[in-house]
Amino acid sequence: MQNQAYIKQLQEDHKTLKKGFIQLHEKYAESTARVAALDKELDGCRKELNGCRDDCQQLRDRAVVTNYVDHALRKVCFPHYLWIYFLTCLQEVMDEVCEKLKCMICLDVYALPYSLDCRHVWCGPCLIEWFTSQGNTNCPGCRAESIGQPQRDFALSGILSMVYEAQGRNAPTNLSENFDPSLFAKIYAEKEE
Numbered sequence: 001m002q003n004q005a006y007i008k009q010l011q012e013d014h015k016t017l018k019k020g021f022i023q024l025h026e027k028y029a030e031s032t033a034r035v036a037a038l039d040k041e042l043d044g045c046r047k048e049l050n051g052c053r054d055d056c057q058q059l060r061d062r063a064v065v066t067n068y069v070d071h072a073l074r075k076v077c078f079p080h081y082l083w084i085y086f087l088t089c090l091q092e093v094m095d096e097v098c099e100k101l102k103c104m105i106c107l108d109v110y111a112l113p114y115s116l117d118c119r120h121v122w123c124g125p126c127l128i129e130w131f132t133s134q135g136n137t138n139c140p141g142c143r144a145e146s147i148g149q150p151q152r153d154f155a156l157s158g159i160l161s162m163v164y165e166a167q168g169r170n171a172p173t174n175l176s177e178n179f180d181p182s183l184f185a186k187i188y189a190e191k192e193e
Contacts, residue, residue, distance in 0.1 A: 055170060062168055097163060101156075105130060105140055110160055112179055114150035118142050121153055125179050131187045149184045 103110050105126035112124040120141045122130070127150055130140050137146045164170060 058170075059168065066168075094163070094166060098167075101160060101163065109163070110156065113153040113156045113160070114184075115153045115156075116144075116146040116150055117148050118144040118146070121156060122150075124150070124152070124181065128179075128183050128187070137188065137191055149188050152181070 098109055101109050103113075103121075103123040103126055106123055108123075110121065110123055113121050114124045114127055115121045116127075116139050118139050118141075120139050122140060127140075131137050138144065139146055
């Protein structure tokens with residue numbers, strides 16, 4: 001009788017230990033997944049930090065060149081008041097150019113510009129979002145139906161690169177990393193069906 005009670009107690013202890021082991025194993029799997037997600041997020045943060053370091057270095061390099069050019073022009077070419085007038089006019093022109101280079105969906109300077117059949121230009125990511133939300137491929141501006149897929153406007157992209165460079169900032173890279181132009185083909189294929 002004592003042996004049976006002892007065996008029964010051992011079986012109950014075994015069940016309890018097994019249940020505890022399973023719970024520990026599940027917690028370990030969750031922790032492992034959480035650690036993997038945190039590692040991935042940490043890698044993203046490291047990449048972003050390295051990008052920021054590169055941007056800072058570029059800004060430092062530009063500052064040295066800009067200060068040198070500024071100093072040379074002030075001494076050689078322009079009296080002080082003409083230099084201020086020149087910079088003011090240049091800033092006004094840059095502001096006007098930037099105003100003309102804005103996507104009317106996101107109200108920011110074009111990121112990855114694409115043109116439609118009607119020749120209106122929009123950010124690629126904005127167009128994808130617009131087409132998806134509207135359920136058609138009409139132009140957001142003139143509402144004309146776009147039969148052909150939007151085409152990347154490389155000329156405008158080149159101009160935008162010069163504007164970003166003149167402003168001393170980098171073109172947004174997060175959009176180009178997350179943007180998939182093949183989504184246009186998918187949207188237009190669904191439209192055909």
